[in-house]
Amino acid sequence: MKIKYLLVAAVLIMSMQSCVVLSTKKYKAMLTQRDSLFTRNSSLEAQIAQLQADTARLHREIAGLKGNIEDQKGSLAALKASYDALNGRYDALNNNLTSTNSKVNQLSSDLQKREKRLKEVEDILRKRDEATNALKDKLQKALLGFQQNGLSVDIRNGKVYVSLTDKLLFPSGSIVIDERGKAALKQLAVVMNKEADINMAVEGHTDDKRIRNLGQIKDNWDLSVLRATSVTRYLTEVEKIDPKRLTATGKSEYQPIDPANTDDARTKNRRIEIVLSPKLDELYNLITK
Template sequence: MKIKYLLLASVLFMMLHSCKVLSPKQYKALVASRDSLQSRTSHLEEELARLQADTARLHHELTELQQNFNALNKNYNASSTQVNQLSGDLKKREARLREVEDILRKRDEAANALRDKLQKALLGFQQSGLTVDIRNGKVYVSLTDKLLFPSGSIVIDEKGKQALKQLAEVMNKEADINMSVEGHTDNQRVVNLGQIKDNWDLSVLRATSVTRYLTEVEKVAPQRLTATGKGEFQPVDPANTPEARAKNRRIEIVLTPKLDELYNLINNK
């Protein structure tokens, strides 16, 4: 509106200043010029209003963008810190994983080497019910009861002593191997065995007999041995047949390489 009034005042000033009497034609031309100026002024005012509105909107959008940028930058910095921390943790875990894998590889290599030695030393007894295999990094020497004991007895017979003697010769050269002697029975109830009341007794006493023979006769260090009785509760064949029961009546000597490195690694995690 100010522009419109200024233009009108300018036109009046020019008319008064000229001190001339205008002809009708000149007057119409002057009025037309004034109307044209007013129209152009209105357009300029409308454009000015639009520009002011656009400017305010752009200021608002710019403020929001700046706020979003600041938030994103803050999140990026936090994420970058977290990524660096996770990367460091990952490197530590990878190093630990390699260390554990290396120790377990050594364990498996030791178990395989021990199995091979025992299979070679006990080759002559494998037709009589002796097996050597590896489970979970441990070597299992399984001897059926008929290889070691007369039926229902806890006294080792001569054939059983020969098998244990061959086993002891290998084990006395492997000082880093611990042994657990496990007695196992079938699920048939024990009858008429005097002091032996049940399968628990039978499994424990047979394991103890083997342990005594290895330590007292074959001079295996007693600190390396543990005797346990498992009774009928860890069968290798759950079928209720004579063949399955014969498999379940056994002595298992579990040979475990000492893993001090692994235990230390676990305890110091």
């Protein structure tokens, strides 16, 4: 509106300055100029109004953007806090993972060592079983003629047991080996002198009847020990088996083969058992590593 008033004032001034009566042509030119100025003024006013509207809109948008920026700053702060927390957890998890990997590697190494040792033990036990079966076969062939007279060869718990009834070795109530017993022990010694890595335990066993009138032999303990000692002396002194390989023990009546209260059971229980076991130094050393 100010521009409009200024234009009108300019026209009036120009009219007042020209005291001379204007010609029709100049008058029309002035009217045309006035109309042009009014038209331009209207255009400028429209542009100003649009600029003012745009300015107001931009102010609103700027205010909205400022609010949005503040919101984004808040979100960014929250995300940073979450990131820091997650980063802390990641570091902790990474440390745990490193520790776990170290433990897994150690356990894997230990497992490989144990598997290797297990295989070595299994190989030794397999060889022992093969040797035990081979020894049993040799003894059965060597003692074949005595198996009808109360001698048996079998395997128990990885050991070879040669069982000889008392009637094959001793007269009744005696600790002196008779000729049939010596013949059986001689055949056993032939095999054992070729098997230097086999230890021998000579065990004396009795039945559960109490001993009476046997002079120096007081009870079944004495009888079982003295008979085991007699067999051990014969094998070492006569058949020349290395004494370091033998032990002699008495079991009395307390490890019967047949616990029945019959004469047949008591006959089975009165026996000498020679327990043959391979030296297990290699296995012992492996286990105690």
